Amino acid sequence: MASRNTVERLSPLEPVYQPGLHGQSEHGAGVTLCEAKQGSILQLTAWPGEEKRMIAAIRSVARLAVPDGAGGGIVKNGKAAFGIAPGKFTVTAEEEGLAEAFAASLKPAIGTVTDLSHGRTIIRISGEKAEWVLAKLFAIDFSLPAFPIGAGRSTVHHDIFAQIQRTDNDSFDIHVFRSFARAFWKLLCHSSEEVGYEVQ
């Protein structure tokens, strides 16, 4: 798979990705937007009753300790994992090849791995106004007590499915389908104009 590295991946945001300060930026940017490029994005599905063994597999293969419980997650060393549904987890890593690593070690009796490294685009929003901007688009509670750091949420903005992980106090990673990424990016920029945004 070494050959992959010689070809550059083309982001769906390419033509609309404009670094710099935009919108109401008199007092600086209220949010920072960027594409969080991850080499590996995958979904793990555990059969009912096998959730704990799946969590153990994530610990051993990705070295991430996912807390048990609905939407539990963790961000560490350029990797992240979080629950998206009963028995289902999203795991990401900066390096490529994580899906193969899981495929090699995950027993069929526990569950499956599905590579989505190209199928999902991760958009990161951070800054003081991140909760405010996201609240325009999603009907979920973004406040810290309701949505702790590391946790994940599956939700939707009209036709656009999103899995959202809180990666820090005021930082969120939004996983969207690649085909919707450009439309969502434009919408997110539009929604951020009011508070000013910087594209990194």
Added chain:
Amino acid sequence: MNPRRTATGGRVNRQRPVRFTFDGTAYTGHAGDTLASALLANGVVLAGRSFKYHRPRGLLSAGLDEPNALVTVMRGKVREPNVPATMIEIHDGLTVESQNRFPSLAFDIGAVNQLAGKLISAGFYYKTFMGPAIGPLKGTRFWMLCEHVIRRAAGLGRAGEAPDTSRYERMNAFCDVLVVGSGPAGLMAASAAAEHGANVILAEADAHAGGSANWSGETIDGMLAADWAADMAAGLRERPNVRLLRRTAVWGCYDGNTLVAVERVSDHKAKAGPGEPRHRHWVIRARSVVLATGAFERPLVFPGNDRPSVMLASAAERYANEFGVLPAETFIVFTNNDSAYLSTISLKKAGANIAAIVDVRQDVGEAMRILASEAGAELLAGHAVVATEGGKALRGVKVQRFNMTSGTVSGEARSLSADGLLMSGGWSPAIHLASQAGAKAEWDNGLQAFLPPAPARNSRWLGAGAFTGNFSTGGALAEGHAAGLAACGAEPGETSLPTAETTLGSPEPAPVFEIKAPGKAFVDFQHDVTVDDVRLAHREGFVSVEHLKRYTTLGMATDQGKTSNVAGLAIMAEARGLPIPDVGTTRFRPPFSPVSLGAFAAERYGDLRPERLTPMHDWHVEHGATMQPAGLWFRPQIYGLAGETIEQAYVREAAATREAAGIVDVSTLGKIAVQGPDAAEFLDRVYTNMFSFLPVGKARYGLMLREDGLAFDDGTTWRLGDNDFLMTTTTANAGKVMQHLEYFLDVIWPELKVSLVSVTDQWAGAAIGGPSARDILAACVRKTGVDNKALPFMGIVHGTIADVPVMICRLSFSGEMAFEVYSPADYGTHVWEALMEAGRPFGLVPYGMEALGAMRIEKGHVTGAEIDGRTTARDLHLDWMLSKKKPFIGSAMMDREGLIASGRIQLVGLLSLDGRPLGGGAHIVEAVDQENPHGSIGHITAACYSPALGKYIALALVEGGKARHGSRAFISDPLRNRYGPVEIVSHHFFDPEGSRMHG
């Protein structure tokens, strides 16, 4: 200085003049003025013309209950009609027009309608315009004749035609406690809940928190109530757990304590900031709600009660105390209760003359008599106003003795002069949101008002203050505090409440709503409903409140009868000889106050839909593709050359594909990873044919039925591993198929170990087909062979193209030797370009949906146009796919009598016999009857020009189908005026043996 501005007082900023325009005339007001207060300050009392009779009207109220002073706000060419002047904050450059007048507000031709009053009373439209035409001036046809004249003459403001360029937004919020209304009760509730640690949202419809504290002139904790409220609001704003939303009207209460509000974010500014919305639509999910929405003062119903400068007593008090404006110099006050006396004192203190207080009650309490004399007013107890005098402004009133028991007037009419008449008919709590939540209003005979019931056991709202009928400020403070604690589940503790002065007088009005005297007496000002209209409704049998409302339009206008409902009911109750509660009240529905349509649309602007793009989208656009929507997706329709028509382009593309090779983007096909030990078993159950026998590295075409036995979707599924399948679906049905599969896995067969993940977006798909397709692949694919042995029909291989790993399956939709090349999406364009490069020497062309459609029609392949939810597998000649070895979804129902009947529509091909194009949707008939089109035996599902046949052809669903092969029929398409002969043939137009794709 404005002529009617008081020397001191009010909450406006007298240092900041604001310039605005009303009907072309420039005026000056102060920052903090509403349009209403600024117009009054300038001595403008004529604010609008009434809905039906075009009567001159002035301001009735000072808040969102205003029925009369509706104006049109101009933002450039964008018109916003029907905005109450009381809700517009003035700013420099504000431009406003009055409504429903021609040529001008002062001289309005439509006012002749007043003379025709008898003719256009309640039911006018029903009686004149509905039903059969009897004579020339009756009936529905007459309505069509008169409609545009009437629509012009009667009505509210005119909507503009310029597109609204403002931005609107939606906002989701969650809180423990939502407090609606920020008067003394609301402020106390918010503060108590916040101190207890709850997350609180406090919503205030006006520009400033404080509610009645801003204009009551009372003291709270030794301070002016308005200052106390400002301090409280400032304190709340500093708390991290409180969000104070000003200019935010909560207008709806829905299931699960979901409340909706509209915030006027930038209406009060000359220009919105960058990215700042005009209105923000709040959807607030609250654990509990405190309704502190206050109460509306009611007008009294008497002849001439709609003349400009006849106003609610509390409104005048508010203009004086909050805005430093006296709506008139000399007032007469007409009341059935004590609260008007307090308003009178406020006005006196602000510098007004009070000529008289006319009280319907003979017995006026001592405290009120003292207030009357303090105000320097003559007290006319046991009297009523029976007429008002003046034209477009009030000059005076006529009063007579009034007997409350008999409800009659008597004695000599006496004229009193004044330029302002204040009325107070008691108070109605604003119970709208509780009513929306399902609360049934209860009549309180003492307060003569509908009150909210005590909250039910499982109710998640509480009330406080005037909303509950507790009209004293001290009571509001205590109730607000208690409600705030209760709302967050806290126990009431020992707290010292702010002290308010004792409110003088009784909150209970006399049960008098109407003074019967000759002349037009208005119940509903905005819809021009008079007391005679209500009685007419009664005489004609429209006696239930719901009928009353619809027959007279009482309470139906933009103010939703805030000032008129109770009087209307009271008059109907009297006419029926029933107590008011027996007549009942209508249930309030959202919205409580008007909401801009833009706020509903919010961020869904433009074409309202997100664009879904394939990985090669930009390549297609750069290479001249015309993009075409397919659901949310955008796909190339054609890659047109200069001067080509659509038909020329697709014919060229399809012909080139059949001669050499063509390539099409198939990334939009739905792709579902079906994985797990039971994946094969699962597929056997959901497809009509067998998949468990499919070897790894092979694909198979599959058909799904619905539970009712009708065809649902088709596609190929590839076996990538023992437990690993890649299912493809049609582009249009991808979402539906996913839901269908998830349902069966979750609900019907939970014991199966199968996972389903949408991988549509993981893969870029390019289908390359044509006689040279294999040679092109051979030229660029590495690490695998693509010859017949390595890659047989329906075989799958893994290799690389231009250093990118690809998966290639040999299958065909076009009927040519064809391959689908799948690569990880971010490499899709890279692989596509490599294929184009490799194909150049072979004459490879990219083709779009039109050419794809033409080639599939030539081959007779079905799509969603044929699998339309009404056809069976047999109808589509797919019965060979129905396995007899196993049950599958739909197998039990597919053989029902009606689904196997002969004569059902069946898939056939059509050849145009007149050399002209055929159109999708056209009917097929055995004989053409252009005059009376009938006798359809089917319809065309898809049509094209076939480059392979050199003819116009179509697929169609026709009764009897196969039995008609070789016979002649006609198309009958009255909509497009297309008639002509066709020959019914097999749907396999081209290469029926499939020799080309098998190679």
Added chain:
Amino acid sequence: MLITCPYCGPRDLSEFTYQGDGNRTRPAPASQDLDAWNAYVYDRLNPAGDHNEIWQHSGGCRSHLRVVRNTLTHEISSVGFVRGDAHARKPGARK
């Protein structure tokens, strides 16, 4: 309206898809009892009051939920996963 998904917590109605009457029983896959199939495919209870319904949290975790909803008040008295629910284990389910 809010539905409290057992996995995601309370979510807006717009995230859910109604998936029909939860009282239906699917006949055994190989059953030829057309009346039973007809009842399953077409017959729906339409009670005024508590109704046993299936909803999918399609805009969230995509689980199917058994929801008891009062059709008169929209009050939801219980929500649980269909999967693992005894009610879901019907005679027709193949083991």
